[in-house]
Amino acid sequence: MKSTWFAACLLAACLAACLAAGPAAADRDCNVPLADWQPREALQKKLEAEGWTVLSIRSDDGCYKVLATDVQGARLKAKYDPASLERIRDGRDGADDD
Structure with a gap:
């Protein structure tokens, strides 16, 4: 009986840790108001x-x-980043995690 209780507590702790990591993973993305975005053309010129x-x-x-x-x-x-046009993350041939 104790092992079942321990397993349930361990599972609950793992679930709580995963849920807490969710918002941290979202921090990887940009959070820029649309009014502050530079046009796509500016990024394209920079990259070209x-x-x-x-x-x-x-x-x-x-x-x-x-x-x-x-x-x-x-x-x-x-x-x-759409405001600064600084690179956030990159990869070659599908190496990006998106």
């Missing part, structure tokens, strides 16, 4: 100046999500 060929720019979780290729033709994914 860096040698990227932009395939698409869309909004995702309050950020700009970019699909592009670099000068070698490698596929890139990246997220950018």
Whole structure:
């Protein structure tokens, strides 16, 4: 009987820890008022100046999500803060966790 109680307590503690981590995971995304967003064209010009060929720019979780290729033709994914146009997270050929 004690082992069942212990297992239930352990499960409840794990569930509480997972739920508490949920809001922390959301902090990875952007939280910028729409009025403060720079236009997509500004981000595209910035990336093209860096040698990227932009395939698409869309909004995702309050950020700009970019699909592009670099000068070698490698596929890139990246997220950018829409106000500062600073890179938040990126990956090559689907390595991004989105």
